[in-house]
Amino acid sequence: MSLTSFEDSHEIDEETALLPNQEVPPDLNPTRTPLPMAQISILLTAWLAESITSHSISPYLNQLVRELPNVGGDARKVGYYTGIIVSLHYAAEAATSFQWNRLSDHVGRKPVLLACLVGTTISILLFGLSHSFWALVLSRCLHGAVKGHIGAVKSTIAELTDETNIARGFSMPSAAWSLGYVIGPLIGGVLSRPQGRWPDTFSHPFWADYPYFLPCLVAAAFTCFSFIITALYLEETMNSRPSEKHLCMGTNDNSDTHQGEMGDSSGLDMSPKEPEKPLPLRSVLTKPVVVTIVNHAMFALLNMVAVTYIPLVWSTPVEFGGLDLSPASIGMWLSLYGGMNGIFQFVFFSHLITRFGPRRIFISSIVACAAIYTIFPFENLALRVAAGSGSNLALSLLVILQLSSLCVSELGYPTVYLYISSAVPNKRSLGAANGLSQVATSIQSAVGPAAADWLFAFSLTHNVLGGNFAYVVLISVVCVGLGFSTQLPRNTWAHRKV
Numbered sequence: 001m002s003l004t005s006f007e008d009s010h011e012i013d014e015e016t017a018l019l020p021n022q023e024v025p026p027d028l029n030p031t032r033t034p035l036p037m038a039q040i041s042i043l044l045t046a047w048l049a050e051s052i053t054s055h056s057i058s059p060y061l062n063q064l065v066r067e068l069p070n071v072g073g074d075a076r077k078v079g080y081y082t083g084i085i086v087s088l089h090y091a092a093e094a095a096t097s098f099q100w101n102r103l104s105d106h107v108g109r110k111p112v113l114l115a116c117l118v119g120t121t122i123s124i125l126l127f128g129l130s131h132s133f134w135a136l137v138l139s140r141c142l143h144g145a146v147k148g149h150i151g152a153v154k155s156t157i158a159e160l161t162d163e164t165n166i167a168r169g170f171s172m173p174s175a176a177w178s179l180g181y182v183i184g185p186l187i188g189g190v191l192s193r194p195q196g197r198w199p200d201t202f203s204h205p206f207w208a209d210y211p212y213f214l215p216c217l218v219a220a221a222f223t224c225f226s227f228i229i230t231a232l233y234l235e236e237t238m239n240s241r242p243s244e245k246h247l248c249m250g251t252n253d254n255s256d257t258h259q260g261e262m263g264d265s266s267g268l269d270m271s272p273k274e275p276e277k278p279l280p281l282r283s284v285l286t287k288p289v290v291v292t293i294v295n296h297a298m299f300a301l302l303n304m305v306a307v308t309y310i311p312l313v314w315s316t317p318v319e320f321g322g323l324d325l326s327p328a329s330i331g332m333w334l335s336l337y338g339g340m341n342g343i344f345q346f347v348f349f350s351h352l353i354t355r356f357g358p359r360r361i362f363i364s365s366i367v368a369c370a371a372i373y374t375i376f377p378f379e380n381l382a383l384r385v386a387a388g389s390g391s392n393l394a395l396s397l398l399v400i401l402q403l404s405s406l407c408v409s410e411l412g413y414p415t416v417y418l419y420i421s422s423a424v425p426n427k428r429s430l431g432a433a434n435g436l437s438q439v440a441t442s443i444q445s446a447v448g449p450a451a452a453d454w455l456f457a458f459s460l461t462h463n464v465l466g467g468n469f470a471y472v473v474l475i476s477v478v479c480v481g482l483g484f485s486t487q488l489p490r491n492t493w494a495h496r497k498v
Contacts, residue, residue: 051180100148181338189331
């Protein structure tokens with residue numbers, strides 16, 4: 001179906017568009033519900049804190065692992081050990097995320113948010129104080145075990161929005177995550193090993209013994225700030241009866257169904273209604289929920305491998321297929337990407353969803369992963385060709401193209417959040433659906449990056465296809481992901497009869 005026919009079609013069928021009125025884009029629709037920016041801004045601080053915590057370790061993680069006694073400075077072994085750390089982190093997340101999110105359906109979103117922020121603070125401080133491989137594993141497992149606030153934030157945003165502004169609402173966590181991609185790598189790249197950079201200020205032997213504690217301390221401080229703001233100002237969205245906003249939802253839709261639900265011509269029925277209750281797990285697992293979770297997990301696998309490979313390949317010596325970049329250089333590049341991605345997500349996401357529909361955006365995000373994998377060997381080739389020249393414009397362009405592809409890939413996350421929010425049977429089960437989705441993506445993230453890191457190390461150690469065998473395998477996995485994406489509707493599940 002062509003773009004023109006897609007936009008001009010007014011036929012109402014099971015794949016009706018994301019918005020009931022396709023003729024007016026949501027950002028230009030005068031009846032679009034205003035976003036509750038004060039509450040969403042509080043949620044974004046928690047999302048930003050998680051992003052900073054996660055990304056602040058990426059510039060120096062591979063160097064830290066390389067310095068461990070287990071590795072002994074062998075760059076070819078780094079992938080094995082970082083893979084174990086990342087995998088166990090996500091295994092812990094998979095084991096606990098559903099319980100956290102299901103708990104939020106019963107006790108509320110705010111208590112879960114606060115508890116998880118405390119756990120995140122403790123975990124990153126322990127990471128900075130770790131001297132051994134298993135201490136690093138323990139701290140990262142603790143972080144994974146307290147990531148229930150990710151689902152709680154998504155559930156709260158879905159409860160604060162309606163179909164006229166939900167795309168805009170979900171573009172903001174992605175922008176906040178990207179801002180963390182700016183701040184986090186800068187913190188990790190610049191503040192790691194401070195005694196070597198600022199010997200007069202950090203002259204105490206503590207900073208020589210714990211050279212990576214300072215960036216962890218700064219990340220923990222911001223997480224504490226988020227905890228305070230959330231505790232003081234966030235309002236609980238789990239009310240005992242539907243709010244006036246939700247009673248009025250759908251008044252701009254002229255369908256008979258919505259008119260019947262509202263009860264009169266004004267579209268407002270203030271009579272008491274039976275509050276929704278969390279559904280049993282079996283009732284939550286409808287076809288739309290299952291299809292969405294499978295696609296979310298597949299996309300998360302491809303995206304996580306791409307995010308993991310960028311600092312891994314960039315820090316690998318040139319003779320082993322990498323770029324041999326320092327932690328500071330990696331941090332600067334990743335910060336540049338974070339700024340690009342934040343602007344891209346915030347400015348263009350809702351417009352792209354309206355213009356092309358969620359499924360096309362989701363498919364594009366998967367294809368972008370293939371582009372990321374393909375560029376790696378060409379970056380190394382460009383560096384080898386320009387060896388000794390002092391400058392390498394081709395390499396810089398390839399890096400920018402790779403990070404731009406990662407920006408496109410990141411569109412998949414807010415897109416799949418739209419699918420999950422529209423697939424869930426009722427709003428009191430949002431936590432369960434988000435929890436199941438987080439479990440599935442955590443399992444993929446636990447297995448995927450470790451297997452991909454092992455594959456990378458195997459390709460280099462045995463020189464399979466010149467060390468490029470890992471990229472060939474990953475592009476094959478992209479094809480599998482594209483197959484799963486065809487099961488999604490062109491638009492969200494909101495208007496489908498399931």
